Amino acid sequence: MRTFYALAGILFLFAGCSDPFEYHPNEIILAESERDLNKKNMAEILKKQPSDTICFVLMGDTQRFYDQLEVFSKSVASDKEVEFIIHSGDISDFGWAKEFKWVHRLMKTIPIPYLTVIGNHDLLANGRNVYLQMYGPTNYIFDYGFIRFVFFDSNSLEHQFNGKVPDLDWISRVSDLSELPNIKQVINISHIPPFGDDFDPDLIEPYINHCASHPNLNLSLHGHHHRWQEKKPAGEELLVHTAGTIKKRTYTKVKVWKDGYNLKKVDY
């Protein structure tokens, strides 16, 4: 009988929880506060006054590393220079909504808004639908100060190298600054970098050519490889960078001004 009472006590505790039931690990049941987060956070960032130098943090690959994300959240929170955080993808490990929710629960404790880009793990199962509902479109732009940030899905392998991911037509269309006098620079952000095996091999060269030939595009920032890398596939015109993983307690602090940039590896 004692066992029963003990279990009944646990049951009572669970019944009091906000989500005592799980219908399915692939259910997508979101609160209003868990929807359209990129849009909401862009509005939050735009409340700030961008100066001549824009400062943001590039981190990512949170996957199953919640404890490490908690350490990150405390470490980055005290940096007053950082205007926003970019999560470079692989928010989840299995594409489950509950994983996205756990990551958001930790990210929202940081008093700095964050934006995300979709990673290959986020496309597993029905993760794409989770991402669309929770964060928004997988290809989107964000203009802040003199910079246009171009966020895009580069998880070509997940799309079986169909030649459409990344969407180079869309990327070159939104990179046209001819009617945007206030925008002086373009920064590309995606999960998988344009080298290695997982970026569509047929699109690596066209992508690099697009970046190198663009007069105002010098930075292509990514995650996926879980380590700091800097590559210059087209000379000084373009830096392709991958940030370290949250698991190894490292992130990249990026500062950009009108004719230059600085990437700093932060270990905490």
Add this chain to the structure above:
Amino acid sequence: MVITLKKSIINFCLLSLLLLNFSYVNGQEPDTDRRRSFLIPQYGIVQFAGSIGLISGGIGYKYGRNKLETDFLFGYLPEKTGGAELYTAAIKANWLPYQVPLSNVFELTPFTTGLMVSYTFGNEYFLWQPDYYPKGYYTFSTAAHLYYQFGSRINMYFPGKIIPEASFYYELNSSAEAIISLIQNRRALSPVDIFHLSLGVRIGF
């Protein structure tokens, strides 16, 4: 949603009754010495939640001096409730170490525990990673999951009646992936994050 839910419950109750009649018509007299064919299920189940759908139903068998059970379940999650329409099959095994009689009719099973394997149908879910990935790219399945569960039951006995026995149960379950996540993240996650409640009814045939 409520109407759909009600409809689903009614459908499953009807199905359970049908199964019940089927075994009755087949000459299963309630008071024989219970030497039934191995293939004829001993009870039907209707379950709410439990990671295999909004509602699931199935059949099961008792063995090992009635201390072990195996359930075969099929669950449905409508998109309206779950944000995704999902069909899931599951095999659940439970161990019932002991019972506590409460009266002539009621009996308590204070503790049940066991494992469940589920399989989600659909092109988005793979049992093993498809061929287009390099070897060992994803080492887990997105269609099949292993669960651990524990709970309690109240059993009722009505000898000689159409429904000779029925039990109501609750279970708390969590997937292996979630349990590993909890073990690796004891500060950021808590058991409440990974264990989920399900409620169910078993009707003896």
